[in-house]
Amino acid sequence: MKKLMMTAAAAAVAIVATGFSATAAEKLKVGFIYLGPVGDLGWTYMHEVGRQALVKELGDKIETTYLENVSEGPDSERSIEQLARTGHQLIFTTSFGYMDPTLKVAKKYPKIKFEHATGFKSAPNMGTYSGRFYEGRYIQGVIAGKMSKKGVLGYIASFPIPEVISGINATILGAQTVNPDIKLKVIWVNTWFDPGKEADAAKALADQGADVIMQHTDSPAAMQVAAQRGIYAFGQDSDMIKFGPKTQLTAIVNNWGPYYIRATKAALDGSWKAGDTWDGLKEKMVLMAPYTNMPDDVKALAQKTEAAIVGGTLHPFKCPVLGQDGKAVECKGGANLDPGQILGMNFYVKGVDDKIPGK
Amino acid sequence: MQLVLEKRAERSTKIAILSPLLAIALTLVTMSILFAILGKNPVAALIVYFVEPLTDSFTLMEIAVKATPLVMIAIGLSLCYLANVWNIGAEGQFIMGAVCGSWLAVVTNGTGAGPWVLPAMLVMGAAGGALWALIPALCKVKFGANEILTSLMLVYVADLIMDYLVRGPWRDPKGMNFPTTASFDPVATVPALFETGRIHWGALAALIVVALATVMLGRTIKGFEIRVVGAAPRAARFAGFSSSRLVLFTFAVSGALAGLAGIIEVAGPVGVLQPGISPGYGFTAIIVAFLGRLNPVGILIAGLFLALTFIGGEGAQISMKIPLDLTKVFQGILLFYVLACDSLILYRIRLIATQKKASHGTA
Numbered sequence: 274m275k276k277l278m279m280t281a282a283a284a285a286v287a288i289v290a291t292g293f294s295a296t297a298a299e300k301l302k303v304g305f306i307y308l309g310p311v312g313d314l315g316w317t318y319m320h321e322v323g324r325q326a327l328v329k330e331l332g333d334k335i336e337t338t339y340l341e342n343v344s345e346g347p348d349s350e351r352s353i354e355q356l357a358r359t360g361h362q363l364i365f366t367t368s369f370g371y372m373d374p375t376l377k378v379a380k381k382y383p384k385i386k387f388e389h390a391t392g393f394k395s396a397p398n399m400g401t402y403s404g405r406f407y408e409g410r411y412i413q414g415v416i417a418g419k420m421s422k423k424g425v426l427g428y429i430a431s432f433p434i435p436e437v438i439s440g441i442n443a444t445i446l447g448a449q450t451v452n453p454d455i456k457l458k459v460i461w462v463n464t465w466f467d468p469g470k471e472a473d474a475a476k477a478l479a480d481q482g483a484d485v486i487m488q489h490t491d492s493p494a495a496m497q498v499a500a501q502r503g504i505y506a507f508g509q510d511s512d513m514i515k516f517g518p519k520t521q522l523t524a525i526v527n528n529w530g531p532y533y534i535r536a537t538k539a540a541l542d543g544s545w546k547a548g549d550t551w552d553g554l555k556e557k558m559v560l561m562a563p564y565t566n567m568p569d570d571v572k573a574l575a576q577k578t579e580a581a582i583v584g585g586t587l588h589p590f591k592c593p594v595l596g597q598d599g600k601a602v603e604c605k606g607g608a609n610l611d612p613g614q615i616l617g618m619n620f621y622v623k624g625v626d627d628k629i630p631g632k
Numbered sequence: 633m634q635l636v637l638e639k640r641a642e643r644s645t646k647i648a649i650l651s652p653l654l655a656i657a658l659t660l661v662t663m664s665i666l667f668a669i670l671g672k673n674p675v676a677a678l679i680v681y682f683v684e685p686l687t688d689s690f691t692l693m694e695i696a697v698k699a700t701p702l703v704m705i706a707i708g709l710s711l712c713y714l715a716n717v718w719n720i721g722a723e724g725q726f727i728m729g730a731v732c733g734s735w736l737a738v739v740t741n742g743t744g745a746g747p748w749v750l751p752a753m754l755v756m757g758a759a760g761g762a763l764w765a766l767i768p769a770l771c772k773v774k775f776g777a778n779e780i781l782t783s784l785m786l787v788y789v790a791d792l793i794m795d796y797l798v799r800g801p802w803r804d805p806k807g808m809n810f811p812t813t814a815s816f817d818p819v820a821t822v823p824a825l826f827e828t829g830r831i832h833w834g835a836l837a838a839l840i841v842v843a844l845a846t847v848m849l850g851r852t853i854k855g856f857e858i859r860v861v862g863a864a865p866r867a868a869r870f871a872g873f874s875s876s877r878l879v880l881f882t883f884a885v886s887g888a889l890a891g892l893a894g895i896i897e898v899a900g901p902v903g904v905l906q907p908g909i910s911p912g913y914g915f916t917a918i919i920v921a922f923l924g925r926l927n928p929v930g931i932l933i934a935g936l937f938l939a940l941t942f943i944g945g946e947g948a949q950i951s952m953k954i955p956l957d958l959t960k961v962f963q964g965i966l967l968f969y970v971l972a973c974d975s976l977i978l979y980r981i982r983l984i985a986t987q988k989k990a991s992h993g994t995a
Contacts (some may be wrong), residue, residue, distance in 0.1 A: 347901040373903075463795065
């Protein structure tokens with residue numbers, strides 16, 4: 274027993290010692306807070322892919338840590354603070370629900386840099402970052418409008434937050450450019466990740482006549498249902514082609530790596546400032562998976578649309594944007610809706626066959 | 633040769649005390665093996681898990697924050713389990729307590745209401761949890777419905793009620809449609825105990841609950857009644873104790889405690905009502921109750937111990953890159969060994985020579 278305690282004491286000393294040597298080497302410690310498990314194949318997985326890209330690029334100058342499956346409740350503040358206390362100088366919190374906890378910890382640790390994904394609150398040491406995913410949605414809408422034989426699209430939605438609503442709107446606006454009479458049915462599953470529910474929703478949509486399915490949830494379940502039903506689907510967050518080799522038309526791929534590298538480089542050379550980053554296809558924070566399972570003319574149209582968005586000649590929310598009642602929405606951004614209108618979007622455009630829950 | 637479990641003539645008090653310690657020892661051995669398989673130094677890992685969190689005021693406070701709801705809920709559950717009443721739905725009672733108490737926080741938000749708000753919220757939280765718990769209790773007493781099933785099912789009902797409220801009528805108008813209420817006003821918030829750190833007055837409330845439960849179980853007729861009805865229902869009937877009344881009583885008390893824990897949690901560390909306020913506290917508390925031998929002080933220790941594994945597990949993720957799943961495996965193994973070792977209280981293991989007809993029946 275005494276020997277065991279001696280070993281324990283020695284190990285404790287060793288841990289403390291390695292702690293010091295790490296600081297001596299002056300590696301920047303970068304921390305990540307993940308919502309799901311790293312193996313969810315969706316949202317968290319893509320942040321993990323981004324982290325790995327960061328390690329590959331700057332691995333000799335930094336050390337990274339992640340905490341996974343951190344619920345957005347009372348645990349998250351502690352988890353963020355744990356990273357702050359253990360010498361992490363740059364901390365990425367990768368889900369909307371970490372907004373207030375991140376802000377609280379950021380105020381307590383003014384010298385540490387925080388980056389919060391998809392939120393709208395910031396501080397001198399807390400920046401925000403998100404992707405213009407609606408750009409990818411618009412392209413998917415164009416493809417879906419062309420590929421749907423029945424003219425009915427099915428959309429599995431998670432929560433009625435602006436990002437999801439702008440995705441739904443961008444989809445139908447894209448689809449209307451090729452089929453003005455296109456219908457879009459929406460099912461709200463109130464979850465980001467629940468393969469069972471997502472699959473049920475996909476089945477229900479298919480039963481209602483939808484022959485192209487898209488989802489704003491994270492698992493490949495909808496893709497698998499579409500594959501069984503012989504209809505089309507899109508991947509979400511990551512390229513899901515292996516779940517539907519004959520089903521996936523394309524996928525919106527969240528590409529966080531370049532941003533993580535950029536922010537970390539800025540932290541390393543001292544130029545980091547709390548910013549408000551909102552990057553899209555042009556900056557490659559949003560990528561489209563290869564266009565597959567479609568005729569060449571549809572593929573060409575999709576590529577043309579993508580090039581136009583990247584080139585800035587096409588904006589998915591170009592005014593006039595008609596609301597569900599058919600009246601034009603006030604256009605605050607001149608030629609297009611302004612970023613605030615998109616980031617806070619709380620209305621459907623004309624043609625969406627649904628009512629926003631709780632509105 | 634053959635291993636058999638043989639019933640003891642009477643329960644062994646010595647083993648009853650030793651069993652949790654034995655379970656913890658076996659868990660540590662198993663975990664060490666797992667750490668070694670993962671290529672981590674087992675001694676260093678165990679230090680990160682169990683020693684480091686105890687050496688720092690921040691983690692100590694966080695352990696108390698985490699243990700507070702666990703202990704409160706588990707105390708209530710232990711009363712049920714001692715009386716042979718099976719309340720599995722503390723999670724739902726926790727949520728309904730949070731919902732009922734939050735109602736006041738939501739309607740008084742921004743109205744400049746006085747300091748009466750928080751006490752009233754606590755009362756409503758406890759009442760909400762108790763009423764929710766009385767549903768399965770009444771179903772059992774009136775219709776003989778199995779309380780394990782009904783109390784468990786009501787967890788999901790409670791969850792969906794909360795879901796509806798925070799997505800609809802109670803949603804923060806400035807919250808970008810996110811399912812959460814507005815942040816509670818200071819008068820609707822459980823104050824922190826110290827300037828820094830998140831430990832709050834709820835931790836003291838949990839200690840008071842432990843003390844009250846100790847007194848009630850050890851020194852009052854009610855405590856005696858709970859034990860007798862649980863241990864010997866027939867004798868209890870002869871003594872004039874009504875088991876129906878006791879079902880209602882234990883469910884109401886455990887529901888009230890779970891509801892109180894719920895409202896303290898949302899008015900304390902969380903500060904808003906939102907889905908996901910409980911990472912399964914109502915279910916984890918079942919482990920805490922049994923790990924603590926259904927004894928109030930034991931539950932306090934067990935709650936702190938389990939909180940320690942959460943905090944230590946997080947530390948292990950950070951400093952040794954040990955995956956979170958291992959912390960969950962750890963908790964599962966612990967419960968497994970506790971239950972396994974408990975069988976030694978009533979049974980003993982014996983090696984006997986194989987005969988033509990081995991008797992398995994007794995085990």
